[in-house]
Amino acid sequence: MLELRPNCECCDKDLPPDSVEARICTYECTFCASCAESTLGGHCPNCGGELVVRPRRPASMLAIHPASAKRIFKPEGCNSLA
Template sequence: MLELRPNCELCNRDLPPASLEARICSYECTYCADCAERVLENVCPSCGGGFVQRPIRPVNDLRGIGLGLANRPPSTARKHSQWTEAQRRELTERLRAVPPQER
């Protein structure tokens, strides 16, 4: 189950569970669309993978089996990128021209 992290790990923008602006890598590093596309250029600074839009978790338990935000709430732990601007830039420069499926 996805953590649904509450913020962009770079600019700290709030990314609530229903945000269409949240982007994640395969390890759930979470960034806003602006940071993922413009600053990071679709290169995760941690793993080097690409980003996709984070899925929206339904609010209600539509099947009565314990799902939905009420039963499976999002994370409240805010995370921040551990990488310096220089480290992010180096990886982005190296990988931005390589499609994510080929990295």
């Protein structure tokens, strides 16, 4: 089950579970659309994988399986790709 991480690893922008701006790789590294497209060129700086739109979990299921509250912020990994 996806963690639905709460923020962009590059710029720390909030990405709530229903965000249409969240992008993830197969390891669930999470980025906002702006960083994913402009800074990272559509590829994860951690694994090199493709960044795709993160699926949104229905609100009824969020009550049962809430999104992660753990923030991951690693701007140093993103700056090297700019």
